[in-house]
Amino acid sequence: MFSIADKLINVRQRIKKAEIRAKRTPNSVNLLAVTKTRSAEELYSAMLSGLTSFGENYVNEAISKQEALQKLCSVEEYANLAWHFIGPVQSNKTKVIAKHFDWVQSVDREKIATRLNAQRNPEMPPLKVCIQVNINHEASKSGINIQEVKALCEQIDTLPLLELRGLMTIPKASQSEEALHASFLEMQALFVNLKRQHPTIDTLSMGMSGDIETAIECGSNMVRVGTALFGPRPEKNI
Numbered sequence: 001m002f003s004i005a006d007k008l009i010n011v012r013q014r015i016k017k018a019e020i021r022a023k024r025t026p027n028s029v030n031l032l033a034v035t036k037t038r039s040a041e042e043l044y045s046a047m048l049s050g051l052t053s054f055g056e057n058y059v060n061e062a063i064s065k066q067e068a069l070q071k072l073c074s075v076e077e078y079a080n081l082a083w084h085f086i087g088p089v090q091s092n093k094t095k096v097i098a099k100h101f102d103w104v105q106s107v108d109r110e111k112i113a114t115r116l117n118a119q120r121n122p123e124m125p126p127l128k129v130c131i132q133v134n135i136n137h138e139a140s141k142s143g144i145n146i147q148e149v150k151a152l153c154e155q156i157d158t159l160p161l162l163e164l165r166g167l168m169t170i171p172k173a174s175q176s177e178e179a180l181h182a183s184f185l186e187m188q189a190l191f192v193n194l195k196r197q198h199p200t201i202d203t204l205s206m207g208m209s210g211d212i213e214t215a216i217e218c219g220s221n222m223v224r225v226g227t228a229l230f231g232p233r234p235e236k237n238i
């Protein structure tokens with residue numbers, strides 16, 4: 001049995017090696033701990049090991065966990081955490097998401113952006129958003145096609161309480177290393193291109209437990225890691 005702290009050392013080593021191999025700046029890749037299905041106690045251990053960014057997929061689960069974690073942490077510790085929403089966004093959940101998260105990485109339509117902007121408290125810092133791209137055109141996945149990204153970026157730029165930060169993708173699980181590589185490279189090209197028009201864009205969120213190295217090789221600067229930090233999840237939660 002390896003602890004979260006041990007697994008974190010291993011994940012950080014994987015990231016570091018990949019940065020070196022890809023001639024990337026050391027520590028330029030951020031690590032988001034994906035905590036869906038994990039308990040508040042596990043998040044607390046992760047926090048004590050040095051993790052400060054948590055990614056959640058389900059709104060209700062996330063909020064009850066935030067409340068529980070707040071009881072385990074000091075005020076300073078809790079204030080130091082950043083919460084990323086990474087699951088599909090339903091319009092009836094935007095209000096709660098706008099209130100309880102710092103980032104939404106899974107924005108994939110104008111309606112959602114408009115609602116998040118309208119429901120964000122103006123006293124809070126702007127909500128940081130990434131557009132989710134469905135790079136392999138899978139019917140089962142959220143996200144938009146590459147061709148639609150430009151228009152959504154332009155719309156988000158007009159919304160004062162959203163800050164456009166970049167792109168997120170979840171590539172098809174069962175594909176060859178070559179096909180995966182090609183998908184990530186398409187994302188990188190889009191990212192580089194959009195950055196020119198949108199100076200706030202700085203985040204390319206791609207890479208999960210199984211493909212951290214390939215993603216970093218293709219320019220990812222945020223990997224979202226669950227299983228490699230916390231062990232396998234129950235079947236039903238992908």
Ligand SMILES: *Cc1c(COP(=O)(O)O)cnc(C)c1O
Nearest residue numbers: 034086208209224225226227238
């Ligand atoms: C679950 C999930 C992850 C983490 O996947 P692992 O393979 O467990 O690392 C990353 N991103 C999103 C959007 C997820 O839903």
